[in-house]
Amino acid sequence: MARFKKSNKKETPGINTGSMSDIIFMFLFFFMVITTIRQGTLFVQTRVPSATEVQKLERKNLVSYIYIGTPKEKKYGAEPRIQLNDQFAFPSEIKEFIEKERAARSENDREFLTTSLKVDTAVVMGVVTDVKQELRKVGSYKINYSTKKGQKKK
Amino acid sequence: MARKAPELNTGSMADISFLLLTFFLLVSNIDTDMGLSRKLPPMPDPGATPDVVNERNVFVVLVNARNQLLVEGVPTEIGQLKEKTKEFFLNPTNSPKLSDKEMKSIDLIGDYNKSKGVVSLRNDRSTKYGTYIQVQNEIAAAINEMRDDLAKEKFNKSFEDLNNEQRKAISKAIPVAVSEAEPKDIGGTK
Numbered sequence: 002m003a004r005f006k007k008s009n010k011k012e013t014p015g016i017n018t019g020s021m022s023d024i025i026f027m028f029l030f031f032f033m034v035i036t037t038i039r040q041g042t043l044f045v046q047t048r049v050p051s052a053t054e055v056q057k058l059e060r061k062n063l064v065s066y067i068y069i070g071t072p073k074e075k076k077y078g079a080e081p082r083i084q085l086n087d088q089f090a091f092p093s094e095i096k097e098f099i100e101k102e103r104a105a106r107s108e109n110d111r112e113f114l115t116t117s118l119k120v121d122t123a124v125v126m127g128v129v130t131d132v133k134q135e136l137r138k139v140g141s142y143k144i145n146y147s148t149k150k151g152q153k154k155k
Numbered sequence: 156m157a158r159k160a161p162e163l164n165t166g167s168m169a170d171i172s173f174l175l176l177t178f179f180l181l182v183s184n185i186d187t188d189m190g191l192s193r194k195l196p197p198m199p200d201p202g203a204t205p206d207v208v209n210e211r212n213v214f215v216v217l218v219n220a221r222n223q224l225l226v227e228g229v230p231t232e233i234g235q236l237k238e239k240t241k242e243f244f245l246n247p248t249n250s251p252k253l254s255d256k257e258m259k260s261i262d263l264i265g266d267y268n269k270s271k272g273v274v275s276l277r278n279d280r281s282t283k284y285g286t287y288i289q290v291q292n293e294i295a296a297a298i299n300e301m302r303d304d305l306a307k308e309k310f311n312k313s314f315e316d317l318n319n320e321q322r323k324a325i326s327k328a329i330p331v332a333v334s335e336a337e338p339k340d341i342g343g344t345k
Contacts, residue, residue: 018166018169019165021168021169022165022168022169022171022172025169025172025173025176026172028176029172029175029176029179032176032179032180032183033179033183036179036183049190050284050285050288050289052190052191052288052289052291052292052295053292053296054191054292054295054296054299055189055190055191056189056190056191056192057188057189058188058189058190058192061188064188115192117188117190118190120284121284122283122284122285122288123283123284123285124283124284125280125281125282125283125284126278126279126280126281126282126283126284126287127280127281129284129287130278130280133195136195137195137196137197137198138198140197141195142194142195142196142197143192143194143195144192144193144194144195145188145190145191145192145193146190146191146193146288146291147188147189147190148189148190148191148288148292149189150189
């Protein structure tokens with residue numbers, strides 16, 4: 002009765018790894034969706050301070066970023082500089098920058114445009130104040146001081 | 156007999172996708188964009204006269220070029236700022252030196268003794284940004300704590316758990332009253 006004869010070799014069946022790639026792909030897509038690819042290169046060092054009372058920035062597409070910090074490369078000097086998009090800028094150029102950012106958004110969204118200030122902890126307030134004054138002049142009042150989330154002291 | 160087509164070897168597929176995964180993990184950053192949201196005041200009209208505010212209602216916080224604090228004329232450590240701010244706004248003893256209060260009826264809350272106080276924050280051009288944020292954070296912490304206390308008193312929930320309307324009502328009772336002075340050099344430069 003060869004039909005019902007069990008094979009003598011008792012091999013453990015191999016684990017089916019066919020679906021492994023699907024799972025990994027799922028991971029991949031998940032990460033692609035929740036992350037953003039670093040835009041542009043930063044020329045300035047921005048170690049943002051930490052704070053406890055932080056709020057999350059909603060609607061990232063309505064956020065324009067201004068970076069302030071000391072240049073990473075020595076050849077640009079040690080004074081804090083402002084970076085807009087992909088280049089160093091002077092406070093006087095902020096007006097143009099904000100106007101461009103506004104023009105890129107739809108009409109309804111323009112009033113919700115927030116400016117996120119990513120400023121290094123060691124920068125002096127003079128530079129930040131200049132930037133804030135420029136923002137006030139253009140009428141971009143909503144700002145967000147970018148910070149890390151710190152531990153609450155008890 | 157038809158010849159069986161050889162099966163495609165998919166064993167390395169997982170490796171390839173792992174490679175892609177690691178690549179994306181490296182080049183992307185989970186954007187945790189957090190921070191302190193503030194609203195800048197509009198530029199003052201050149202002709203407009205500044206609002207006259209009773210002196211007792213202004214809580215003056217000065218930060219000098221050496222990152223030292225002067226609160227209402229008294230040198231203060233950053234750690235004490237939160238308590239001082241709370242005391243100023245709440246004024247539990249109705250001291251004539253701290254902020255004045257005014258009965259106001261607010262939806263959902265009813266009559267509330269709203270403080271007329273305003274924090275006036277002024278810093279030097281040479282103040283470190285880190286210190287400035289710390290100060291802003293302490294004031295925000297004071298306001299959040301007061302809001303939380305009021306929320307617990309009125310709705311028996313913490314401020315975080317309230318719905319939008321309740322939150323609005325609380326925010327109306329305790330607004331973020333921080334005014335930043337027009338920039339001016341104080342306390343000299345380094």
